[in-house]
Amino acid sequence: MPKLERIAIAVFAGNHGVASRGVSAYPSPVTAQMLANFAAGGAAINQLAALAQARLDVVPIELDRPTGDVTEREAMSPDEFMDAFNLGFRTVPADGDVLAVGEMGIANTTVASALCAALLGGRAAEWVGRGTGVDDGGLARKRMAVEAALVRHQAALTDPLAAAAALGGRELAAIAGATLAARHQRIPVILDGFVATAAIVPLARLAPSILDHCRAGHVSAEAGHRHLLQALGLVPLLDLDMRLGEASGAALALLVLRAALACHRGMATFAQAGVSGPGNA
Numbered sequence: 560m561p562k563l564e565r566i567a568i569a570v571f572a573g574n575h576g577v578a579s580r581g582v583s584a585y586p587s588p589v590t591a592q593m594l595a596n597f598a599a600g601g602a603a604i605n606q607l608a609a610l611a612q613a614r615l616d617v618v619p620i621e622l623d624r625p626t627g628d629v630t631e632r633e634a635m636s637p638d639e640f641m642d643a644f645n646l647g648f649r650t651v652p653a654d655g656d657v658l659a660v661g662e663m664g665i666a667n668t669t670v671a672s673a674l675c676a677a678l679l680g681g682r683a684a685e686w687v688g689r690g691t692g693v694d695d696g697g698l699a700r701k702r703m704a705v706e707a708a709l710v711r712h713q714a715a716l717t718d719p720l721a722a723a724a725a726l727g728g729r730e731l732a733a734i735a736g737a738t739l740a741a742r743h744q745r746i747p748v749i750l751d752g753f754v755a756t757a758a759i760v761p762l763a764r765l766a767p768s769i770l771d772h773c774r775a776g777h778v779s780a781e782a783g784h785r786h787l788l789q790a791l792g793l794v795p796l797l798d799l800d801m802r803l804g805e806a807s808g809a810a811l812a813l814l815v816l817r818a819a820l821a822c823h824r825g826m827a828t829f830a831q832a833g834v835s836g837p838g839n840a
Contacts, residue, residue: 561656563820566613566813568659569650569737570597570604570806573620573643573729576628577708578666582701584691587665591622593805594663603803604661607810611817613659618650620729629670629708633715633725640724640732647733651740658741659776659813661751661806662730662758665691668781671757673705673726675783677716678760679790683709688753688782719761727758734758738773747772749816751809752779752801756787763791776812777801 572594578587596602597617608615620643626634635643651658668690675686683705689698708726715721723732735758741748750756750773762769770791777797778785788795796812829836 570617570661571730571733572663574625575666576625582669603807604805611813643729643732644736647736648740655746659749659809671754673708686783719764723761731758749776749809751806753781753784776809
């Protein structure tokens with residue numbers, strides 16, 4: 560019988576050099592400020608984690624050392640990418656029943672868009688959305704940054720892991736590592752929004768079946784998320800026009816899992832309930 564006794568929610572956080580390009584409505588210090596709010600219990604994910612009876616782990620990754628500006632240089636060296644990947648891998652508890660993954664990081668929808676365009680194809684305009692709510696000028700700067708990054712790192716685009724290091728972020732690398740660890744430990748994974756889903760694209764490009772243990776918690780309002788889920792063959796559990804991030808959509812989907820399990824464990828069959836079958840009235 561399935562059980563949901565040990566639920567873990569992992570939220571990884573990182574900062575991005577490309578934020579200096581004016582691609583976000585908020586400055587980079589907001590990442591650390593939001594983490595302080597998580598620690599104080601004042602964020603949406605705190606309420607939803609408590610409601611889902613889940614353990615919440617918030618993992619900041621070198622917030623004082625943003626990744627490189629992807630329009631000019633690599634986001635991370637191969638070693639930096641693997642350090643973040645391995646950190647995510649180690650975060651996953653060995654005895655979990657399900658893992659939900661999410662993120663926090665100003666400008667991370669920009670690098671997620673670049674990673675999707677690099678590994679799944681398409682122009683920047685197909686993947687770039689308003690993220691934190693940028694105006695038209697911010698949206699144009701965001702598209703230009705993604706286009707510049709794709710040109711700058713064209714040589715890395717044939718290797719999914721090299722592309723993830725060149726274009727991504729530490730929190731994306733950690734999500735990929737946590738997802739792979741969950742696979743090894745036979746733990747189902749519930750993905751959050753656009754950024755969390757983009758983080759696993761390199762794994763999907765290496766071996767699509769490696770993500771058979773993953774489900775999309777929801778489809779968000781971010782422009783490229785629905786397109787991304789379709790490309791990965793993932794059907795979202797919820798479609799509520801959410802846009803917050805921080806694993807909030809995945810956490811809400813956990814409540815659907817609890818409802819499904821309650822019915823699976825508690826409902827009687829027609830025979831057990833004495834309900835007549837067709838033609839036996």
